[in-house]
Amino acid sequence: MLIGETIGVALSAIRANKMRSFLTMLGVIIGIAAVITMVALGEGAQRQVEGQLASLGANVLTVRPGQQMFGGIDRGENRMTQDDATALITEPRSIRAVSPEMQRRQQVAFEGANANNSVLGVWPAYFEIQNHALARGRLFSVGEERGRRRVAVLGARVGERLNVPTEALLGRTIRIRGIPFEVIGILAEKGEQGWMNPDETIYVPLSTAQFRLFGDERVSSILVQATSEDAMDAAVAEIDAKLRRAHRIQPGEPSDFTVRNQTTLLSTLSEATKTFTMLLAGIAAISLLVGGIGIMNIMLVSVTERTREIGVRKALGARRRDIMLQFLVEALVLCLAGGALGIALGVGAARMTERMLSWSVAVAPAAVFLAFGFAGAVGVFFGIWPARRAARLDPIIALRYE
Secondary structure: HHHHHHHHHHHHEEEEOHHHHHHHHHHHHHHHHHHHHHHHHHHHHHHHHHHHHHHHHOOOEEEEEOOEEEEOOOEEOOOOHHHHHHHHHHOOOOEEEEEEEEEEEEEOOOOOOOOEEEEEEEHHHHHOOOOOOOOEEOOOOOOHHOOOOOOOEOOOOHHHOOOOHHHHHOOOOOEEOOEEEEEEEEEEEOOOOOOOOHHHHHEEEEHHHHHHHHOOOOEEEEEEOOOOOOHHHHHHHHHHHHHHOOOOOOOOOOOOOOEHHHHHHHHHHHHHHHHHHHHHHHHHHHHHHHHHHHHHHHHHHHHOOOOOHHHHHHHHHOOOHHHHHHHHHHHHHHHHHHHHHHHHHHHHHHHHHHHHHHOOOOOOOHHHHHHHHHHHHHHHHHHHHHHHHOOOOEEEEEEEOO
C-alpha cells in the first residue's frame, strides 16, 4: 500500500471520530499550554533580572554597617558616616567612585497634591555609579552637596503621584516634609529594581538630607565602584583595609561592616529563577506525559474496535508496516494537532497574565519549537505499542472478530 494512501486512511479515521479525537488531544493541549506558559513566565522573570543587573551599574559594591553584638545580644547596626566614604575615596587604587546614601520615605507636596515618596540623599557620583541617565535639566554639584542646597533631581515618574507630568516640575518648587526644594533635573526612566523603584525616587544632596530632612548624620550604606571588573577583589580588599583602619579595628577582630557585590546577588537570583523555571516546566511536562498515556489508551481501544477492519486490509494485501504506519500516523497527528493548539493556548495565557497581573513574560521561539517537537515525540513513543499490536494481529482471527 502506498504511503500517501496509508496516511489518508489514518486521517479519515481521525475525522470519523472528531469529538473523541479532540478529547484525546485535550491532555496534550493542556500539557503543552502549561509548559509554554510556565516557561514564558520564567523567561520573563529571567530577562527582568538581567535588565536589573544591567541597570545597576558596572563593578558596584555596597558597604553596609554590620550588627553590634554584646553578650550574644543584637544591639542594632553599627554607625557609618560620610567620613567612611571620604576615607574610601582618599588615595584610591582600585576604587573609581564612591557615594554614601541615606533613604527615608517623606511627605512630598506640590500645589494641592501630596504623596509619600522615597527620598534618597546621595553624593553627585551616585548617578554615574548607578548608570542614571539625565533626561532634562542638570544634576546637583559637589558644591551644592557641601553647601546643603535645597535642590532635587526627580525620577521619571515622580510627577504621576503628584497629579502632574514630571517634566512640568522642572524649575518648579516642591515641598519635602514642608521644606521647599527646587527641581533642577529629571532622570530618564530606568524601571523597577525589585527592592526599590528609582523612577519614583527623589534625589537630594546627602548633607541636605541629613541636616535639613532626616536629622541624622549616619548613612545607610556606601556605594563603591571599582576601576574595572577585574579589580573587584582588589577593591574589596582596599575597602576592608581602609575601613578597619578608620574604625580602629585590631587584627583578628571581626569587621563592623559588610561588603556586598550587587552583581553576585542578582546572579544568584538569576540562577534561582532558572531553577524555578525548570521546576515549573518539569511539573507541566508531567501533564504532557499523562496526555500521551491517554492517547495510547484511546489508540488501544481503537485497535480493538477496528480489529475486523485490520483483518480485511491484511486480507487485501496490506503489510505489517502499512498497518503500523497507519496507527503511528494517527497518534502523531493527534499529538501534533494537540501541540499546535496547546502552543496557541499557552501563548494566549501568557499574554493574558502579562496584561492582567502586569507580570513580565517572554515567549522564547526555542521553547515553542521544543514543545512542538516534544509533542511529536510523545505521539511516536505512545503510539508504537498500539501500532505494533495492530500490525501483529492474525488476519484470520481478525476477520472472525465481531
